[in-house]
Amino acid sequence: MTTLTAHTESSPRTGKIRLANVIRSEWIKFWSVRSTSITLVAAGLATIALGMIFSAVAESDDVEGPAALLSDPVDIALGSIGLTEMIIGVLGVIFVAGEYSTGLIRTTFASVGRRSRVIAAKAVVIATGVFAVGLVAVTGAVAAGQALYAGSQATVAVTEVWEVVLGTTLYLTGIALIGVALGFMLRSTAGGIGTLFGTVFIGPGLLTLLPESVTDAFMKYLPSEAGSAMMSRVSDPELLSRSAGYAVFAAWVIGLLIVAGVLVNRRDA
Amino acid sequence: MIEVANLTKRYGSFTAVDDLTFAVQPGIVTGFLGPNGSGKSTTMRMILGLDAPTAGTATVGGRALSRHDRPLTSLGFLLDAGAVHPTRSAFDHLRALAVTNGIPTSRVDEVLEIVGLGEVGRRRSGGFSLGMGQRLGIAAALLGDPEVVMLDEPVNGLDPEGILWIRHLLQDLARDGRTVFVSSHLMSEMELMAEHFVIIGQGRLIEDISVDELRVMAAGEKTHVRADRLDDLVGLLRADGVDIVSDDRETVSVSGLDPGDIGAVARDNGIALTALVPEQRSLEDVFMSLTADAVQYHGAPNKVAAG
Ligand SMILES: Nc1ncnc2c1ncn2[C@@H]1O[C@H](COP(=O)(O)OP(=O)(O)OP(=O)(O)O)[C@@H](O)[C@H]1O
Numbered sequence: 270m271t272t273l274t275a276h277t278e279s280s281p282r283t284g285k286i287r288l289a290n291v292i293r294s295e296w297i298k299f300w301s302v303r304s305t306s307i308t309l310v311a312a313g314l315a316t317i318a319l320g321m322i323f324s325a326v327a328e329s330d331d332v333e334g335p336a337a338l339l340s341d342p343v344d345i346a347l348g349s350i351g352l353t354e355m356i357i358g359v360l361g362v363i364f365v366a367g368e369y370s371t372g373l374i375r376t377t378f379a380s381v382g383r384r385s386r387v388i389a390a391k392a393v394v395i396a397t398g399v400f401a402v403g404l405v406a407v408t409g410a411v412a413a414g415q416a417l418y419a420g421s422q423a424t425v426a427v428t429e430v431w432e433v434v435l436g437t438t439l440y441l442t443g444i445a446l447i448g449v450a451l452g453f454m455l456r457s458t459a460g461g462i463g464t465l466f467g468t469v470f471i472g473p474g475l476l477t478l479l480p481e482s483v484t485d486a487f488m489k490y491l492p493s494e495a496g497s498a499m500m501s502r503v504s505d506p507e508l509l510s511r512s513a514g515y516a517v518f519a520a521w522v523i524g525l526l527i528v529a530g531v532l533v534n535r536r537d538a
Numbered sequence: 539m540i541e542v543a544n545l546t547k548r549y550g551s552f553t554a555v556d557d558l559t560f561a562v563q564p565g566i567v568t569g570f571l572g573p574n575g576s577g578k579s580t581t582m583r584m585i586l587g588l589d590a591p592t593a594g595t596a597t598v599g600g601r602a603l604s605r606h607d608r609p610l611t612s613l614g615f616l617l618d619a620g621a622v623h624p625t626r627s628a629f630d631h632l633r634a635l636a637v638t639n640g641i642p643t644s645r646v647d648e649v650l651e652i653v654g655l656g657e658v659g660r661r662r663s664g665g666f667s668l669g670m671g672q673r674l675g676i677a678a679a680l681l682g683d684p685e686v687v688m689l690d691e692p693v694n695g696l697d698p699e700g701i702l703w704i705r706h707l708l709q710d711l712a713r714d715g716r717t718v719f720v721s722s723h724l725m726s727e728m729e730l731m732a733e734h735f736v737i738i739g740q741g742r743l744i745e746d747i748s749v750d751e752l753r754v755m756a757a758g759e760k761t762h763v764r765a766d767r768l769d770d771l772v773g774l775l776r777a778d779g780v781d782i783v784s785d786d787r788e789t790v791s792v793s794g795l796d797p798g799d800i801g802a803v804a805r806d807n808g809i810a811l812t813a814l815v816p817e818q819r820s821l822e823d824v825f826m827s828l829t830a831d832a833v834q835y836h837g838a839p840n841k842v843a844a845g
């Protein structure tokens with residue numbers, strides 16, 4: 270009992286599946302298909318390229334007067350981030366729903382056994398990829414943008430810029446995770462993307478049509494508005510504080526992933 | 539061994555699998571037969587832990603598959619050969635599957651060789667023919683070198699050579715002492731492959747039967763008869779429990795009487811028999827009649843113009 274059992278670890282045929290196994294599998298899946306790998310890299314490159322273009326345009330226009338004071342060079346450099354968010358959100362949906370559309374998800378679930386492990390592994394893989402690419406892209410856009418256009422304001426404090434970069438990168442990461450959660454919940458690319466746009470990207474805009482007293486009360490708790498609080502350099506009275514923004518946004522992401530887990534475990538695959 | 543006990547699956551008010559009980563034994567190939575929509579795939583999904591049974595249990599080696607430490611090393615399966623991302627290579631597809639169960643990547647190359655996809659393993663699987671896709675699905679089933687292999691309609695889309703290949707492969711696996719469970723809706727595909735059959739219709743068990751027992755059933759109850767005074771003979775043969783229908787103008791088929799009895803009646807009445815052919819039905823025929831009441835989707839009967 271004491272000496273023999275020590276060797277069983279090394280056998281590949283024994284022992285339980287670890288989360289690390291499933292993460293490796295999902296990592297291979299993510300990077301072995303163009304629709305996910307190229308999309309992520311392209312979104313990163315586009316963010317930098319568009320940031321440079323916007324900054325260069327701002328520099329050549331070099332508006333005088335009040336308008337110039339309003340143009341924050343960091344905001345300009347990240348002018349395309351709304352587009353990046355959408356691509357990243359869609360990426361999250363596709364990573365999951367694509368597996369439902371081929372039927373591969375059944376193979377995955379039956380091979381792994383515990384479905385929540387599959388959700389966790391997909392979340393880890395996409396969060397890692399989006400955070401890494403996002404950090405490079407956002408930093409690159411801001412750095413290149415500032416080199417091209419410094420604006421008329423005094424130089425922006427470095428710590429403030431880092432807060433924007435980190436907030437933006439984490440927001441992108443969270444949006445990808447919301448996409449993953451919606452993919453598991455709706456099991457279809459069209460349904461997942463539609464819901465993502467309806468609730469995160471377009472829905473909040475429509476809410477502004479409601480009376481102001483209503484929107485003021487809960488608008489700021491929506492994922493997109495909590496995200497704005499995470500990403501903004503200056504505090505905005507219409508938004509939550511930065512730390513409250515992080516908390517509310519994290520609650521959305523974690524909450525949606527938990528709902529996805531409950532549904533996936535309860536439903537037939 | 540796969541064991542299914544009182545397995546039932548309802549979708550709303552529709553019962554897809556109805557109180558199924560059977561066991562699939564190691565060492566032989568077992569065919570899982572039933573017409574379209576009879577519940578074969580649903581049963582397999584429950585064995586895989588994908589669909590939750592409404593009642594009953596399905597176990598592999600005594601435990602639910604999801605309770606196995608490394609499911610792929612206990613049971614290898616093919617559900618749907620199309621369940622592959624078209625732009626992913628066969629190699630990457632199998633590698634992603636292998637690592638979940640801690641199966642070394644060297645095994646991926648091995649199974650690609652076994653199924654004859656060694657040359658094309660690095661190519662995107664979307665370009666594969668139907669037969670190549672089927673082979674990839676079988677490769678996935680073999681990854682974990684499992685004790686139990688379960689394949690849903692693996693012969694679909696294979697050419698005769700492919701069918702022969704899969705027959706030998708499955709028989710070799712069975713000879714190794716493994717449990718092999720293969721579904722089909724065509725007896726003709728299975729009769730040379732399987733030694734035992736689980737036959738279902740409308741979700742219910744119809745027969746759990748060896749191929750030898752099935753061949754006994756195939757010995758028909760009917761005898762085709764031709765005679766010079768056929769009408770007279772038919773009149774003489776009529777009795778309770780005897781059923782006579784005419785096949786065509788010169789032939790009748792008689793059930794409920796031995797060929798010998800028919801011959802004796804003809805001799806005693808001086809009627810010359812020109813044909814006395816006991817029916818030997820094909821296994822496909824036996825299967826069709828066993829499941830006739832349970833066929834869910836009847837085609838419209840062929841209409842032939844009366845002239
Ligand atoms: N998720 C579901 N919801 C509702 N009905 C279902 C579902 N899955 C299967 N069914 C029904 O259950 C019945 C059995 O289907 P199943 O796919 O198991 O049959 P099968 O024997 O595999 O048929 P085939 O030979 O055509 O593959 C069918 O009538 C099918 O329509």
Ligand SMILES: [Mg+2]
Pocket residue numbers: 578579580690
């Ligand atoms: Mg089927």
